[in-house]
Amino acid sequence: MAKEKINQELMEKIVSLCKRRGFVFPGSEIYGGLQGFYDYGPLGVEMKNNLKKLWWNWMTKEHENIVGIDGAIITNPKVWEASGHVKNFVDPLVECKKCHHRFKADDITGDKCSECDGLLTEPKIFNILVPSKLGVVEGEKVDAYLRGEACQTIYLDYKNVLDSTRIKIPFGICQIGKAFRNEVTPGNFLFRQREFEQWDLQWFCRPDEMEKWFEFWKEERMNWYKSIFTNPKNLGFYKHEKLAHYAKKAFDIEYIASPVGKEMEGIHWRGDWDLSRHSEFSGQDLSYADLETNEKFIPNIVETSGGVDRTFLFLMLDAYTEEEERIVLKLKPSLAPYKVAVFPLLKNKPELVAKAKEIYSDLKKEFTVIFDERGNIGKRYYSQDEIGTPFCITVDFDTLKDEAVTVRDRDTMKQERIKIKGLNSYINGKL
Ligand code: GAP
Numbered sequence: 001m002a003k004e005k006i007n008q009e010l011m012e013k014i015v016s017l018c019k020r021r022g023f024v025f026p027g028s029e030i031y032g033g034l035q036g037f038y039d040y041g042p043l044g045v046e047m048k049n050n051l052k053k054l055w056w057n058w059m060t061k062e063h064e065n066i067v068g069i070d071g072a073i074i075t076n077p078k079v080w081e082a083s084g085h086v087k088n089f090v091d092p093l094v095e096c097k098k099c100h101h102r103f104k105a106d107d108i109t110g111d112k113c114s115e116c117d118g119l120l121t122e123p124k125i126f127n128i129l130v131p132s133k134l135g136v137v138e139g140e141k142v143d144a145y146l147r148g149e150a151c152q153t154i155y156l157d158y159k160n161v162l163d164s165t166r167i168k169i170p171f172g173i174c175q176i177g178k179a180f181r182n183e184v185t186p187g188n189f190l191f192r193q194r195e196f197e198q199w200d201l202q203w204f205c206r207p208d209e210m211e212k213w214f215e216f217w218k219e220e221r222m223n224w225y226k227s228i229f230t231n232p233k234n235l236g237f238y239k240h241e242k243l244a245h246y247a248k249k250a251f252d253i254e255y256i257a258s259p260v261g262k263e264m265e266g267i268h269w270r271g272d273w274d275l276s277r278h279s280e281f282s283g284q285d286l287s288y289a290d291l292e293t294n295e296k297f298i299p300n301i302v303e304t305s306g307g308v309d310r311t312f313l314f315l316m317l318d319a320y321t322e323e324e325e326r327i328v329l330k331l332k333p334s335l336a337p338y339k340v341a342v343f344p345l346l347k348n349k350p351e352l353v354a355k356a357k358e359i360y361s362d363l364k365k366e367f368t369v370i371f372d373e374r375g376n377i378g379k380r381y382y383s384q385d386e387i388g389t390p391f392c393i394t395v396d397f398d399t400l401k402d403e404a405v406t407v408r409d410r411d412t413m414k415q416e417r418i419k420i421k422g423l424n425s426y427i428n429g430k431l
Pocket of ligand 1: 148149183191192193195196198263265266307308
């Protein structure tokens, strides 16, 4: 089969699984949807929260000198003038005079529309910041923007973080937060949305240490992604040749096996651009006073800026495995929405159901657990494999005598007999 067709089929399977099993739903679906917006369902939100928690703990607990913030989505509109977004966050587009379809000018070679053969207009500039209005009185409303990138609030809070903590250079401020863009071509499911989430680290350092820290974070971030993917060999770097005027280097961490776009995270050399611009536009001194060397300078910044939703999509694609008789989501257990499923062998035997419910309630105190008594055991395994549940526990007649259960491993499908009182430590050990 042609590669494009295989890719398209794989995406269709992931989109369908996500909706059918409650990972991701199309936004506003009962009203016909809204392009570029999605909602996470009961399983999706568990997995996304697991993912964000892993990132957050890794940033703030496994590194020295990184603190977090949670900034506002709407900021003073001057922020976006200082950042350059009002002027430069633009896409030149052409429009078909006949069917009014719009295309990115960079993607077009001729002067005819690929949809209807109509003639195209000259390129026009569109800003992709999402505007908003603040205030209640018509005519007195103030223009604002939803943030086009999450990182700007980190620059705005940099001085407050310095003044309110004892942090010293080099240090990092990290954040997970929403960003909004009027993407011209939203599509490919979670890959290009109009509302999405970013996880950013802005690492503030001395200008003469940029090289060292850039290389450090580039490798460090790649190692982190490798630790969460089922097939780390599917990750790679893309080196940017076209750079922003202040940047010396830029790399993307890519999911190279992606059937759609590949970019997952950007490692950016931002230098002193952001703090200098905000210093200039706000009139505030954003320099750093180094008390040890008596120097005063604008810190330079290495940024690692990744997409939470894109990572989610790539993890699903990477974990999705079709085997002869089942579909398995081979997610790392730490990411799986449910860690454990508990079944009574037969649903019409009250003593088995009661024992299974007791185990379920106990495990629920520590793990995300699902109880299932529908159909036969085979169907229940099939259903749990498809959503990536690493362990299935079955309560059978022997359980009532020996206080032990059968634990079945998602990946190997092997079964072990484990004492009920040892279940928590068994599962924790595996996780
Ligand atoms: N502060 C730098 C910045 O925002 P970016 O490369 O535009 O850089 C960083 O975005 C990451 O955010 C991307 O690598 C991607 O994972 C994610 N991202 C960007 N636009 C997106 C969109 N429309 N939908 C989903 N994720 C997006």
